[in-house]
Amino acid sequence: MSVNNEYRNFPMVPRVVFGKGSFNQLTSILDLKRKKQAPFIFIVDDIFDQPGSIADRIELKYNDKLIYASSKEEPKTTQVDVLVKNILSEFSELPSGIIGIGGGSIMDLAKAVSLMLTNEGSAADYQGWDLIKTKSIYHVGIPTISGTGAEVSRTCVLSGPVRKLGINSDYTTFDQVVLDPLLLDGVSKNQWFYTGMDCFIHCVESLEGTFLNDFSQSYGEKAYELCLEVYLEDNNLTVEEKNGKLMMASWHGGMSIAYSQVGVAHAMSYGLGFVLGTKHGIGNCIVFNYLEDYYPEGVAIFKKMVKKHQIDIPKGICSNLSDEQMETMINVALSLEPLWENALGKDWKKIMTREKVRAMYLKM
DSSP: OOOOOOOOOOOOOSEEEESTTGGGGHHHHHHTTOOTTOOEEEEEEGGGOSTTSGGGGOOOOTTOEEEEEOOSSOOBHHHHHHHHHHHHHHOSSOOSEEEEEESHHHHHHHHHHHHHTSSOSOGGGGOEESOOOSOOOOEEEEESSOSSOTTTOSEEEEEOSSOEEEEEOTTTSOSEEEEOGGGGTTOOHHHHHHHHHHHHHHHHHHHTSTTOOHHHHHHHHHHHHHHHHHHTSOOOOOHHHHHHHHHHHHHHHHHHTTTSOOOHHHHHHHHHHHHHOOOHHHHHHHHHTTOTTTOHHHHHHHHHHHHHTTOOOOOOTTTTOOHHHHHHHHHHHHTOHHHHHHHHOTTHHHHSOHHHHHHHHHHO
16 A cells, blocks of 8 residues: 655644633733743734723733734735844843734734744745744734634745745744634724635635645635625624634634645735735735636625625726736736646646736736
8 A cells, every 4th residue: 555655744723712702811821831021022903002902901011012013014024024123132032922913914923023033034035835944932813803814824924025925834823822703893894804705715715726635625614604604694693603603714714725725816816915015805805806717606606795795896906007017916926836736736837827817917
């Protein structure tokens, strides 16, 4: 009997707490990981920089530090480098840990900072697969919006000087995640939709990809089912119930691509993000809206969801690009080879030409 020696031995989040009000346990969780008086660094979405927000509930001890970061733009390698430099210059020892509180961008930023505190050079040096050599410091993810799967994934997506690409590493995964559905209260309707569709599109691309296996399928099918329940079915779910289900959809969706991959929408969305700064969730929606040739059933369901929730998907965002911008966008999209291979197979380069990518971008 032959033995396959190429199975991935990938990491999973070792500790997770789920439930309404579970954020209140954060202090007791962190106390177990504090190294004497070495600080915890909290990287928090700056939308919470106001009285009465979740930031007021963070208990700072000793010389713990709270840093507000904007989520209006995708996180950048230069932003990571500045944060790491400031932390290393301010403190004489490595922090006890990094805690990211916010959406996918903030959690990716926290993951990247935790990695670069123990690895030399710029974050841009590690964009790619398995380039990180030294384990990160302890890091915790606390989502305040769900859909990206950033809380469970082994990647942190960053825009660098020449490309938008994740730091994909076994050391990227959070050591602890806190899933509190109450933290999703107050998310705007559009953001709730765009981020949730990131999860739905994860599932479609994973379930229809060439990398699909039983592991990915089991998680992907559950996430897909939950997305339909939250965004399409007429039910009597309360807002809190929907938030809890969306949180679990995000978790399962992230797990579904841990042992597989995403596909065409994500590859092209990365191009939009790098050149135009388009946020990941809305970028996926803009692209997926035109992918009937690749995911006919998924796109049909997506359009039903858009209509049901009366969401306006931006159009014409690529109509005034310069030749240089278009070429850069195409280069970024096509550089994500594992995504294209998952979507189209090993011969994807014969199928997806630069001209086809250009034509699709011009529709958007």
